[in-house]
Amino acid sequence: MYKKAGLSLNRKRYGPKVFKIYSMNILKGETTMSELQNVMTPIEIRSMVLNNRVVMPPMGTNLGNSDGTVSKENIAYIRRRAQGQPGLIITEITGVHPSGIVSPNQLGAYDDRFIPGLSELVSAAHDEGCKIALQIHHAGRESVFLLKQKKAIAPSAIPSIVFRGEPRAMTIDEIKEIAAAFGAAARRARNAGFDAVELHCAHGYLLMQFLSALSNQRTDEYGGSTLKERSRFPVEVIQTVRRDVGPDFPISVRISMEESIKGGYTAEEMQTVLPSFVEAGADIIHASFGTHGSPGGITQAPPEYKPGFNAWLARKAKDAVSVPVIAVGRFTDPFQADEVIGKKDADLVAFGRQFLSDPDFLIKAKEGRPQDIRRCIACNQGCIEREMLGEGNIRCSINPETGQETVYPEGPAAVPRNVWVVGAGPGGLVAASEANRLGHRVTLFEKEETLGGQTRYARIPPAKETYGEWIDWLIDQVKKTDVTIKPCTEVTARLLEEQKPEYVILATGGEKIIPDIDGCDRDIVCDAWQILRGEVKPEKRILVIGGGLIGMEVADYLSEKGSEITLVEMLPRSPVLKITSHGYMLHSRLREKKSTLLFGTKVVSIGEDSVEVETAGEKTTLKDIGQVVMAVGLRAKDELKDALSSLNIPHAVIGDAKAARRIIEATEEGARAAWEI
Ligand SMILES: Cc1cc2nc3c(=O)[nH]c(=O)nc-3n(C[C@H](O)[C@H](O)[C@H](O)COP(=O)(O)OP(=O)(O)OC[C@H]3O[C@@H](n4cnc5c(N)ncnc54)[C@H](O)[C@@H]3O)c2cc1C
Ligand SMILES: Cc1cc2nc3c(=O)[nH]c(=O)nc-3n(C[C@H](O)[C@H](O)[C@H](O)COP(=O)(O)O)c2cc1C
Known part of the structure; x- marks a missing residue:
C-alpha cells in the first residue's frame, strides 16, 4: 500500500527519510461510507468530545479588525468552515502579548476586551455543531511589523532568516511575563467559551525559537546544547497554561516535529522532549513541520509534495507519547486520512488549505460523491503567499467564496438574465x-x-x-x-x-506578444505554446526568450525533457519570486539541471544557429543554438x-x-x- 513519494529535492536536503504516501481512493472513485469509519469515530480529549477526527488547523486570515478584535468577516469565515462539519476547528494565530503580534489586525487575546468578539467566533462554530480551539501565539523575532520598529524580542539577538531585522534578547523577567501572558490568554479562551486552546510552538515563532539552536544561543538556564535544555521555556509555558485553565480544559501543543532547515533539530530529537510536554499538561500533539526560511515554504507544501507526505512525522510523535496526535500536510482526501488513522500513524488529521478550496469536502465524501470535491491545488497564491506578500486577506485561487463570505450572494438573482x-x-x-x-x-x-x-x-x-x-x-x-x-x-x-x-x-x-526582434521569423524560432502542445519537437540546445512564469515553466519542461537551456530576460531579476513556493521549486530545478539564466539581458538578433544578446551595453553571440522558444507573455x-x-x-x-x-x-x-x- 505504501509507495515512496519520490521526492528527491527534499530527501537530498535533509538526508534519507522514509516517505510514505497513502492510496488516493478519491482518484480511484471507489468509495463507500464504511471507508470513513476511522475518520468518523468520535474522540474524547479531557472535557471535549469531537464528532469526528477531521481538524481544520489554524490559518491566519488577515480578516481581523484594525484593533485586533474579531470582525464580522472572521465570524462568517469560521461559520462557513464549521458548516463543513469538521470535528475541531483551530482558529488562527491569536496574540498573547503586544510584544509578539505580527500586525495590528492580528487577533488578540492579551486583554479582556477581546473576549466578546472571541465568544462570537465560538458561537459560530458551536451553532454548526463543531468544537473550536483558540490558537495562542507570540511571534518572537518573526514579526516584520515589530522588527521595523525595533521592538521584536526573541531568545537571543539573532536576526530572522527571512525578515533579517535584529530582535532584542529577552530578559528573565520578560520570559516570566510572556509565560504568564500565555496562561492569561488561555484563561480568556476558556472564559470566551472555547473548547480547547492550542499553543503555537511551531513554524519558527517564539516558543520554537527557544527550541531551535539556530535562534536560541542563551547561556542561562533557558539555553543549552541539547533540545531538552532549550525546551525549558515551552515546558514552563505549558505548565502555566495548565495551571491557569484547570485540569479539564484540553491543551493542544502545535510543534514542528522537524525543523526542516540546515542545522535545525530532527524528529528524533523532538521525540526526546515530547514526553515532558505531555507531563507539563499537553493533551494533544499537533505534528506540523518546518520553520520560517525552510526551503520552498514546506510548511505550506507546494504540489511537488504528495498529499499526506508528512504523516510519518505524526507517527514519530505517536511513538514518543500516548496522547492523541494530529497529522498535517497536503491532505485533500478524507479516505486517505481514514487510512492514516487506521494505520495508527495519527489519531486526527488536519486539512488546511483544503478547507479553503472546499469547506464541504467531508460532507461530499460522506455522501458518496468525492468526485465533487474541489481539491486544493497547493498553489498558495490566494492564501499564504497573498498574505505574506501583503496582497490582502485570505482568498483561494479556485474558490471565490473564501475570504468573501460576507459578500458572497446566496442567490437567486432578483432579475434572471x-x-x-x-x-x-x-x-x-x-x-x-x-x-x-x-x-x-x-x-x-x-x-x-x-x-x-x-x-x-x-x-x-x-x-x-x-x-x-x-x-x-x-x-x-x-x-x-x-x-x-x-x-x-x-x-x-x-x-x-x-x-x-x-x-x-x-x-x-x-x-x-510577438516581439520585434531581427530574425524572429527564422525556422529555429517557435513559441512556448507550440512546445507545450507537442507541435514542435524540442532540440538539444535551446534559448528561451522571457523569464516570466511561462518562460520559466517552459524552460523547466524542456530541461526535464533533456534539453540544455539558456534563458534570457530583460528584467534585472527574475519576476518569478524565489520566496514563493512555486518560484523556489522552479529556480531549484533549473539550477539542478544547470540551466543558464541571463537576467538584465536582451536579445538583439537571431541568426541561423546563434543568437546575439546584449547585457549592460555589451553584445555577445551565443553559438550552437538549435532552437529559440519565445515566451514573452500575453x-x-x-x-x-x-x-x-x-x-x-x-x-x-x-x-x-x-x-x-x-x-x-x-x-x-x-x-x-x-x-x-
Ligand atoms: C504555460 C502556462 C503556465 C501558467 N501557469 C500559471 C500558474 O501556475 N498560475 C497561474 O495563476 N496562472 C498561470 N498561467 C496563466 C493562467 O493560465 C491565465 O492567467 C488564466 O488561464 C487566465 O484565465 P482567463 O479565463 O482570463 O483566460 P484564458 O485562460 O486565456 O481563456 C480565454 C478563453 O477564451 C477563448 N476565446 C477567446 N476569444 C474568444 C471568442 N471571441 N469567442 C469564444 N472564445 C474565445 C480562448 O480560446 C480561451 O479558451 C499559466 C499560463 C501558461 C500559458
Ligand atoms: C493562509 C495560511 C495561514 C496559516 N496560518 C497559520 C497559523 O495562524 N498558525 C499555524 O499554526 N499555522 C498556520 N498555517 C499552517 C497551516 O495550519 C497548515 O499547517 C499548513 O497549511 C499545511 O497544511 P495543508 O497542507 O493541509 O494546507 C497557515 C497556512 C496557511 C495556508
Whole structure:
C-alpha cells in the first residue's frame, strides 16, 4: 500500500527519510461510507468530545479588525468552515502579548476586551455543531511589523532568516511575563467559551525559537546544547497554561516535529522532549513541520509534495507519547486520512488549505460523491503567499467564496438574465458557474474545441498536474449544470449585433506578444505554446526568450525533457519570486539541471544557429543554438469590448482579457462579474 513519494529535492536536503504516501481512493472513485469509519469515530480529549477526527488547523486570515478584535468577516469565515462539519476547528494565530503580534489586525487575546468578539467566533462554530480551539501565539523575532520598529524580542539577538531585522534578547523577567501572558490568554479562551486552546510552538515563532539552536544561543538556564535544555521555556509555558485553565480544559501543543532547515533539530530529537510536554499538561500533539526560511515554504507544501507526505512525522510523535496526535500536510482526501488513522500513524488529521478550496469536502465524501470535491491545488497564491506578500486577506485561487463570505450572494438573482460568457478559460468557467448558480440563463462560448483556456498549457510543465485536475473538475461541474456550452464557437461583433444578449461577461483571455526582434521569423524560432502542445519537437540546445512564469515553466519542461537551456530576460531579476513556493521549486530545478539564466539581458538578433544578446551595453553571440522558444507573455485580448459598448450591451471584462495576469484574478473577477449582473 505504501509507495515512496519520490521526492528527491527534499530527501537530498535533509538526508534519507522514509516517505510514505497513502492510496488516493478519491482518484480511484471507489468509495463507500464504511471507508470513513476511522475518520468518523468520535474522540474524547479531557472535557471535549469531537464528532469526528477531521481538524481544520489554524490559518491566519488577515480578516481581523484594525484593533485586533474579531470582525464580522472572521465570524462568517469560521461559520462557513464549521458548516463543513469538521470535528475541531483551530482558529488562527491569536496574540498573547503586544510584544509578539505580527500586525495590528492580528487577533488578540492579551486583554479582556477581546473576549466578546472571541465568544462570537465560538458561537459560530458551536451553532454548526463543531468544537473550536483558540490558537495562542507570540511571534518572537518573526514579526516584520515589530522588527521595523525595533521592538521584536526573541531568545537571543539573532536576526530572522527571512525578515533579517535584529530582535532584542529577552530578559528573565520578560520570559516570566510572556509565560504568564500565555496562561492569561488561555484563561480568556476558556472564559470566551472555547473548547480547547492550542499553543503555537511551531513554524519558527517564539516558543520554537527557544527550541531551535539556530535562534536560541542563551547561556542561562533557558539555553543549552541539547533540545531538552532549550525546551525549558515551552515546558514552563505549558505548565502555566495548565495551571491557569484547570485540569479539564484540553491543551493542544502545535510543534514542528522537524525543523526542516540546515542545522535545525530532527524528529528524533523532538521525540526526546515530547514526553515532558505531555507531563507539563499537553493533551494533544499537533505534528506540523518546518520553520520560517525552510526551503520552498514546506510548511505550506507546494504540489511537488504528495498529499499526506508528512504523516510519518505524526507517527514519530505517536511513538514518543500516548496522547492523541494530529497529522498535517497536503491532505485533500478524507479516505486517505481514514487510512492514516487506521494505520495508527495519527489519531486526527488536519486539512488546511483544503478547507479553503472546499469547506464541504467531508460532507461530499460522506455522501458518496468525492468526485465533487474541489481539491486544493497547493498553489498558495490566494492564501499564504497573498498574505505574506501583503496582497490582502485570505482568498483561494479556485474558490471565490473564501475570504468573501460576507459578500458572497446566496442567490437567486432578483432579475434572471440571458447571459453570455465569452471564453471558457478559468475566468469564464467560474463566471458561468456562478451566474448559473444565481439563476441566470447562461450560454458559455469557446472558440476552441477544448475548454480550459491557458490552463490547457499551464497543466503541462512539471508538478502542475493539480492544475489539470482542478480544471477538469471545474469543466465537469459546469457540464453538470444547465449552462449551455458552445465549443468551437467564436463570438464576433456580428454575432453580438445579431443576437443582442442581455449581459456579456468577456473572458477572452490574452494573446501572445510577438516581439520585434531581427530574425524572429527564422525556422529555429517557435513559441512556448507550440512546445507545450507537442507541435514542435524540442532540440538539444535551446534559448528561451522571457523569464516570466511561462518562460520559466517552459524552460523547466524542456530541461526535464533533456534539453540544455539558456534563458534570457530583460528584467534585472527574475519576476518569478524565489520566496514563493512555486518560484523556489522552479529556480531549484533549473539550477539542478544547470540551466543558464541571463537576467538584465536582451536579445538583439537571431541568426541561423546563434543568437546575439546584449547585457549592460555589451553584445555577445551565443553559438550552437538549435532552437529559440519565445515566451514573452500575453496582452489582453479584448477586441469585443468596443462592439459591446457601441451596441449598448451591459458587460464586464474579466481575467486576462482585462490584463494578462494569473488564475486567481481570472476566477475572482469571473465570480464578481456574475455576482454583480
Ligand atoms: C504555460 C502556462 C503556465 C501558467 N501557469 C500559471 C500558474 O501556475 N498560475 C497561474 O495563476 N496562472 C498561470 N498561467 C496563466 C493562467 O493560465 C491565465 O492567467 C488564466 O488561464 C487566465 O484565465 P482567463 O479565463 O482570463 O483566460 P484564458 O485562460 O486565456 O481563456 C480565454 C478563453 O477564451 C477563448 N476565446 C477567446 N476569444 C474568444 C471568442 N471571441 N469567442 C469564444 N472564445 C474565445 C480562448 O480560446 C480561451 O479558451 C499559466 C499560463 C501558461 C500559458
Ligand atoms: C493562509 C495560511 C495561514 C496559516 N496560518 C497559520 C497559523 O495562524 N498558525 C499555524 O499554526 N499555522 C498556520 N498555517 C499552517 C497551516 O495550519 C497548515 O499547517 C499548513 O497549511 C499545511 O497544511 P495543508 O497542507 O493541509 O494546507 C497557515 C497556512 C496557511 C495556508
